[in-house]
Amino acid sequence: MKQVKALSDFLKEKRTQVGLSQKDVADRLGYSSAQFISNWERGLSSPPMHTLKKLAEMYNVNVDEMFDVILESTLEQVRVDLQKKFYNHTKKAANGTSTNNTTSTTGMPR
Numbered sequence: 001m002k003q004v005k006a007l008s009d010f011l012k013e014k015r016t017q018v019g020l021s022q023k024d025v026a027d028r029l030g031y032s033s034a035q036f037i038s039n040w041e042r043g044l045s046s047p048p049m050h051t052l053k054k055l056a057e058m059y060n061v062n063v064d065e066m067f068d069v070i071l072e073s074t075l076e077q078v079r080v081d082l083q084k085k086f087y088n089h090t091k092k093a094a095n096g097t098s099t100n101n102t103t104s105t106t107g108m109p110r
Contacts, residue, residue, distance in 0.1 A: 007073040008043035014059035015041070028058060 015025060015037075022034035022041070029051060031037070039045045047055060056066040 006043060006076075007046060007069055008041050010069045010073075011047075011055065011059075012041040014055075014061055018059050020058070025055075025058065029054060 015022070020028075022037040025037045026032075026034045029036075036045075036047075040047050052066060052070060053063065055061075056063050
């Protein structure tokens with residue numbers, strides 16, 4: 001399986017490669033604090049889409065590369081979230097704690 005590089009790691013790596021501090025990036029983007037950039041790089045939040053395009057330019061990253069990292073990172077997060085929901089539901093059903101639902105996941109009666 002291909003290793004998925006988290007968007008947070010990618011952003012930090014590219015920022016340091018161009019020699020910018022978090023404060024430099026915050027200032028250039030018009031943010032009042034470097035905390036925004038720190039939160040992105042720690043995976044606590046994600047930059048808005050229009051900001052990601054600006055970051056690609058600032059970090060000298062091809063927009064297609066940035067897009068691919070965003071896509072792969074998003075798909076991985078969806079996979080993890082779905083896996084948690086699926087297996088959590090399966091465990092509840094196995095323990096008899098799930099409610100008896102008469103509709104399928106498509107909303108159609110079973």
